[in-house]
Amino acid sequence: MPKDKLTVNFRFRERLNKMPGGKHHNYCYQCSACVAVCPAARFNENFNPRQILLKALLGAEDALIGENSPIWLCTNCYSCYERCPQDVRPIEVIIALKNMAVEKGTAPTNLAKLSENIAETGMSVTFSSAVKRRREELGLPELKPVPLEELQEIIKDDKKE
Amino acid sequence: MTKKNNMKVIPFWGCMMPLKYPQMELAIRKTLPNLGIELVDIEGFTCCPDPIYFKARDKVKWLTIAARNLAVAEEAGHDIITMCSGCISTLKEAQHTLAEDPDLKAEVNRRLKRINKEYRGEVSVKHAVVMIRDDLGLDRVRESIKRPLEGVTVAIHYGCHILKPSQIMHVDDADYPAILDDLVSALGATPLEHHEKLLCCGKGCMDDELPLDMTGAIFESIEKSGADCMGLICPTCFSSFDMGQILLSRKKGKTYNIPVIYIFQLLGLAQGMGPEEVGLHTHRIKADKVLEKIKGSVKVT
Ligand code: SF4
Ligand code: SF4
Numbered sequence: 372m373p374k375d376k377l378t379v380n381f382r383f384r385e386r387l388n389k390m391p392g393g394k395h396h397n398y399c400y401q402c403s404a405c406v407a408v409c410p411a412a413r414f415n416e417n418f419n420p421r422q423i424l425l426k427a428l429l430g431a432e433d434a435l436i437g438e439n440s441p442i443w444l445c446t447n448c449y450s451c452y453e454r455c456p457q458d459v460r461p462i463e464v465i466i467a468l469k470n471m472a473v474e475k476g477t478a479p480t481n482l483a484k485l486s487e488n489i490a491e492t493g494m495s496v497t498f499s500s501a502v503k504r505r506r507e508e509l510g511l512p513e514l515k516p517v518p519l520e521e522l523q524e525i526i527k528d529d530k531k532e
Numbered sequence: 533m534t535k536k537n538n539m540k541v542i543p544f545w546g547c548m549m550p551l552k553y554p555q556m557e558l559a560i561r562k563t564l565p566n567l568g569i570e571l572v573d574i575e576g577f578t579c580c581p582d583p584i585y586f587k588a589r590d591k592v593k594w595l596t597i598a599a600r601n602l603a604v605a606e607e608a609g610h611d612i613i614t615m616c617s618g619c620i621s622t623l624k625e626a627q628h629t630l631a632e633d634p635d636l637k638a639e640v641n642r643r644l645k646r647i648n649k650e651y652r653g654e655v656s657v658k659h660a661v662v663m664i665r666d667d668l669g670l671d672r673v674r675e676s677i678k679r680p681l682e683g684v685t686v687a688i689h690y691g692c693h694i695l696k697p698s699q700i701m702h703v704d705d706a707d708y709p710a711i712l713d714d715l716v717s718a719l720g721a722t723p724l725e726h727h728e729k730l731l732c733c734g735k736g737c738m739d740d741e742l743p744l745d746m747t748g749a750i751f752e753s754i755e756k757s758g759a760d761c762m763g764l765i766c767p768t769c770f771s772s773f774d775m776g777q778i779l780l781s782r783k784k785g786k787t788y789n790i791p792v793i794y795i796f797q798l799l800g801l802a803q804g805m806g807p808e809e810v811g812l813h814t815h816r817i818k819a820d821k822v823l824e825k826i827k828g829s830v831k832v833t
Binding site: 448481493497519522 | 636697698706
């Protein structure tokens with residue numbers, strides 16, 4: 372028996388399994404193919420997709436979705452999805468973890484800023500008056516109205532029973 | 533494959549092009565009709581939604597909004613083209629995920645029912661460059677050219693989302709892509725290889741340092757290649773590289789001065805349009821070097 376006992380938090384893994392894309396974490400056999408193609412790992416030694424998967428297999432909740440988790444360094448490049456021989460889709464596991472961090476309230480504060488525009492205006496980018504003028508100057512047609520109410524209706528949370 | 537003569541498609545503009553880089557929308561609106569593509573603008577779309585931040589926030593809601601956009605196109609009865617790598621990534625992945633996971637599809641449709649919509653999964657979504665390659669053929673591009681970009685060397689930046697994951701995107705080999713190289717060659721320009729051609733621009737990373745290191749590595753590599761300009765397809769990459777060069781010189785003290793040109797702006801130049809007609813004057817890094825080279829170019833028939 373090794374001196375340090377290895378504890379696995381299966382409850383956390385169960386929760387991860389229920390997130391879209393989360394279940395595939397079970398297939399990881401720790402080969403590091405994803406690390407070899409990961410640009411975030413290349414430019415920042417604190418980031419390593421194989422280690423994130425290992426922590427997921429251990430159910431290391433705090434390390435993964437606590438404050439300052441490395442998951443936010445992922446550049447969303449999909450190279451790991453392309454390369455992984457086990458169909459783990461590491462980026463989708465990372466996104467499932469990000470969703471869990473958002474629920475827990477530990478996501479970086481600027482995430483809310485970067486994503487709230489969609490729920491408030493239907494678009495991710497704010498239409499500045501400078502761009503409005505530029506569109507006119509370039510002779511582009513007027514923008515079609517955005518069906519904001521429909522969008523808000525479909526992302527509304529169900530009323531708690 | 534038999535090629536089509538004319539096509540009617542619904543453009544899905546997304547947010548970045550119409551609301552941030554309208555010069556890209558301009559280039560598309562001017563160049564595609566010369567290839568026999570008719571753009572049928574329809575009402576009812578929202579943001580795709582963005583595949584980085586909104587997806588990180590809530591993937592189910594992200595899928596729901598994407599499915600709503602697809603359902604709007606299904607009702608309109610034409611296929612969709614997108615010109616933005618982010619939009620194509622979201623819409624294709626949503627289609628793939630909803631086909632793969634019936635439970636998620638049911639949840640998404642339960643939400644869409646609130647507005648009397650349903651996602652059936654019948655509409656085809658393509659990136660404009662894929663439609664040009666597969667449905668029209670590059671000969672159509674060659675025929676539309678009035679001023680070949682002879683002598684112009686282009687460092688192509690593919691960006692990530694148009695290619696990967698290839699089993700969802702169905703665009704090209706993600707390690708040895710050719711689609712943009714072939715298009716640029718059809719314009720008469722010369723694509724140049726360089727080491728960091730496939731490196732991610734880093735924009736999707738929620739860190740200040742890392743993206744600068746990544747764009748820096750890409751520019752070092754392009755500078756060594758001696759290319760006249762960078763040619764790209766993604767508006768988000770564009771912000772990393774055009775404005776990104778200003779940031780690099782401010783924060784890292786390194787100035788490159790490599791013009792960054794959207795592929796459809798290059799097409800417009802080759803079709804004989806002036807730089808202002810494709811909105812090149814709106815870019816931070818000016819493309820004088822490229823324009824100088826094509827000054828006297830005319831098509832020899
Ligand atoms: S995620 Fe895939 S590529 Fe990465 S270590 Fe696990 S099995 Fe290997
Ligand atoms: S998507 Fe994220 S984890 Fe995967 S290779 Fe890219 S940066 Fe690394």
